[in-house]
Amino acid sequence: MNEGHITDIEELLSCYIDGELSERGRTEVKRLIQHDESVAGKLLKMKKQKQLLNSLPIASAPEGLVEDIKGRLAKRPISERFGLDADESAGARHLLYRRVLTAAAMFVLVGVLAVVVFSVIMPGSALRKDVAIEGGGPSEVVTGSKEALVDSGRGVEAVDSYPFKAALELATYESIAINGFIAKAIYSNDLVDNTIPKRHPTRSDYHVTCTTEQIVGLLDDLEAVWVRCERVSLTVYGETVASDIVIGSVTSAQAIAVLAQEKPDERVELAKNFADFNALIQSRGDEGILASGASGGEKEFVPSVPVKPELTRPEQPQARRDQPETGGNVNLIITVTGL
Amino acid sequence: MQRQLERTIIDDTILVRQSQHGDSVAMGRLIVKYQDRVYNTILKICGNRDDAAELTQETFVKLIEKIKTFEGKSAFYTWLFRIAVNLTFNYCKRRAKVGMQSLEAATGPEFDGARVHLGMFLADEGSVDPAVVAQNKEIGEILVGALSKLDEHHRAVVVLRDIEGMSYPEIAEALEIQLGTVKSRLSRARANLREILETVLI
Numbered sequence: 001m002n003e004g005h006i007t008d009i010e011e012l013l014s015c016y017i018d019g020e021l022s023e024r025g026r027t028e029v030k031r032l033i034q035h036d037e038s039v040a041g042k043l044l045k046m047k048k049q050k051q052l053l054n055s056l057p058i059a060s061a062p063e064g065l066v067e068d069i070k071g072r073l074a075k076r077p078i079s080e081r082f083g084l085d086a087d088e089s090a091g092a093r094h095l096l097y098r099r100v101l102t103a104a105a106m107f108v109l110v111g112v113l114a115v116v117v118f119s120v121i122m123p124g125s126a127l128r129k130d131v132a133i134e135g136g137g138p139s140e141v142v143t144g145s146k147e148a149l150v151d152s153g154r155g156v157e158a159v160d161s162y163p164f165k166a167a168l169e170l171a172t173y174e175s176i177a178i179n180g181f182i183a184k185a186i187y188s189n190d191l192v193d194n195t196i197p198k199r200h201p202t203r204s205d206y207h208v209t210c211t212t213e214q215i216v217g218l219l220d221d222l223e224a225v226w227v228r229c230e231r232v233s234l235t236v237y238g239e240t241v242a243s244d245i246v247i248g249s250v251t252s253a254q255a256i257a258v259l260a261q262e263k264p265d266e267r268v269e270l271a272k273n274f275a276d277f278n279a280l281i282q283s284r285g286d287e288g289i290l291a292s293g294a295s296g297g298e299k300e301f302v303p304s305v306p307v308k309p310e311l312t313r314p315e316q317p318q319a320r321r322d323q324p325e326t327g328g329n330v331n332l333i334i335t336v337t338g339l
Numbered sequence: 340m341q342r343q344l345e346r347t348i349i350d351d352t353i354l355v356r357q358s359q360h361g362d363s364v365a366m367g368r369l370i371v372k373y374q375d376r377v378y379n380t381i382l383k384i385c386g387n388r389d390d391a392a393e394l395t396q397e398t399f400v401k402l403i404e405k406i407k408t409f410e411g412k413s414a415f416y417t418w419l420f421r422i423a424v425n426l427t428f429n430y431c432k433r434r435a436k437v438g439m440q441s442l443e444a445a446t447g448p449e450f451d452g453a454r455v456h457l458g459m460f461l462a463d464e465g466s467v468d469p470a471v472v473a474q475n476k477e478i479g480e481i482l483v484g485a486l487s488k489l490d491e492h493h494r495a496v497v498v499l500r501d502i503e504g505m506s507y508p509e510i511a512e513a514l515e516i517q518l519g520t521v522k523s524r525l526s527r528a529r530a531n532l533r534e535i536l537e538t539v540l541i
Contacts, residue, residue, distance in 0.1 A: 014522070045461050046533070061379075
């Protein structure tokens, strides 16, 4: 009798005493115990063992079990105790609703914050500004991006976020010589790193960014250029596009005087005075006033006490860019236009 | 017997349905109805009265929490015992050596008479009432001690069949095993228990 067979007999006997065998199985077991005493003995022990276990006294549950269960449930959190009920309750729905609302509010807040931060730090945000276009006079104002105006080839790329901006336009028949002179002056004033030259078919631009002292030094060196130019004008960019001031037939002394001003208010005031004064000269004829200035040994007239100018254009209240309270750095665009 | 079982199932079905609708009285009746049987089964598997009481409480707490998920695919009775046995198995894993001291204590000299008595009963074909034998406290301790020597899966199947009186299909449902596994496991468990008892008996 091998081990597997013994196991089968064990299972057969086990099922037999439990009454789980078929008629055929029961007959087989009966035949087995009739012919094998050991199997009969084993079956007897199994039966007795089962009877004993089945007769063991049933232990009663501790008294007060129901109360203990109630107490145990009471100690648990309400949500845990009522499980599914809590999910279906109005309170749970209300809580969920509030959570969703809170999450939505947080998303909106984060979104607004992201937009604000993005608008502050994005480099392109500074490009969308009002830009004054040279060539059509101070009244010609175009609104657009800086790149668009540069590409058009006719704009003065005057506007970025640098404090105090001005543009000096030199119209001459000797553009090659003037450009050479300007380049030399930039080099001699150690402003090569501060200058971005740009060549165009009909003009050359020099974007110079430096201190007031440096720009004054540069203009001092450029004084000789004036006599070789047909027209020279200086545009001082104001708080708004409309408040830009164009000084026609500006002299080197006037340009230096304007650019040397430390305070924006004084700079604007002086620029307006020069603009009005030069316009007055133009309207009367150069001989009149300039001749009187020349007769006094002065090459040009610079009023020591500026008269209150008349406004040439309406004041615009809205600010275009931040201007510092005091002077300091200057962004000057020198444009040489060939005639 | 069959009719009684059917009535039990019908009674359970009504009480369960009422409990699922929040009837605490019905739930109380279910607890009272099954508390002794659940406690007894757990005690025979875990071997410690205090822990059995704790596990019985935990079983009924789980029953209350899960009653709404009971779909009636199996009998409530076997579903309840499944909870109880699973909790007890988890307990056994935490305390693997539970019950070992019971059998060692039952092998002392004060148990000599009981062991002789038990040995004679198992080998004798006489008509001694097993209930009388089992009422002997020392014999009862020897039997419980021997049960505790089985591994918990064998112990559970023997307890559910020989003490709780479950049928094979009910055991299969309660332990979530195949019917064939119930047969083979029960056969092996009984053989092991017999060997354990033979080492104890004089």
